[in-house]
Amino acid sequence: MTGLDALLPHLPPLLLVMTRMSGLFIFTPVLSSAIIPTRAKALFVLMFSLALYPTLNLQRDVPVDLDLMTLAPMMAGELLIGAVIGLAAFIPAASLQLAGLFMGQQMGLAIASVLNPAVELEGNSIGQLLFYLGVASYTLLGGIDMLFLALAQTFDAVNLGGARITEAPLDFLVAIVTSGFVLATRIALPVVTIIFLESLAVGLIMKTVPSLNIMSFGFPIRIIVGLTVLLASMILISEGISGDFLYSMDTLGEWIEALKHAHGGSG
DSSP states (O other), rough: OOHHHHHGGGGHOOOOOOOOHHHHHHSSSTTTTTOOHHHHHHHHHHHHHHHHGEEEEOOOOSSSOOOOHHHHHHHHHHHHHHHHHHHHHHHHHHHHHHHHHHHHHHHTTTTEEEEETTEEEEEEEEHHHHHHHHHHHHTTTHHHHHHHHHHHHHHSSTTTTOOGGGGGHHHHHHHHHHHHHHHHHHHHHHHHHHHHHEEEEEHHHHHHHHHHOOHHHHHHHHHHHHHHHHHHHHHHHHHHHHHOOOOOOOOOOOOHHHHHTTSSSOO
């Protein structure tokens, strides 16, 4: 038997491992960034897959003679698992940019929209600030390590090729999306409330002094007040970000446990 004949049985399961691993690079902050070259991402996927593959005891469950029609649905299911794990980190970070959009609209900063290169979405400077703060918090909390560990645990829950695209975890996605909207509202609410009170005060002043130019008087105060409240609540915002990321990781762990029960604790 030649070396190629010995490696051939490992190619289909290794391809499925790489597919599940590559799903992590679709949404995960930092890993999915357009700043990282595509070739570098491919090398990361190959490196991590080769490091993980020898620890698995699942390759015997994958037949060698797989054709394209059989392999394609398997790869779609594997990609779904990795993408869902990446969403557990992406949605809290995206909710921070949404909170910045709420605040920027009220402060009059929506005119200065810029492209966030990390997610290739348009937002304002406040949203970018909160987004990068969230990514930094998630990285310092060991979020990338936790996502890779969670992905490794899925191989104990679902055999290679055992995932199906119809098994999309809707309950899990609804839970983290709801949590993201709640986080965005909690972060934006203090600034939005203060801006609302400032608008009432400026309106009363305008009624008292009709000759006052609202364009030269109201907007600068609105921006200064909004930024002051944002900076004053930064510690509370950091705690909220950390709490939401940890909640997403806990919810992700519950989903993996549910996968184990659904697939009979494979592996």
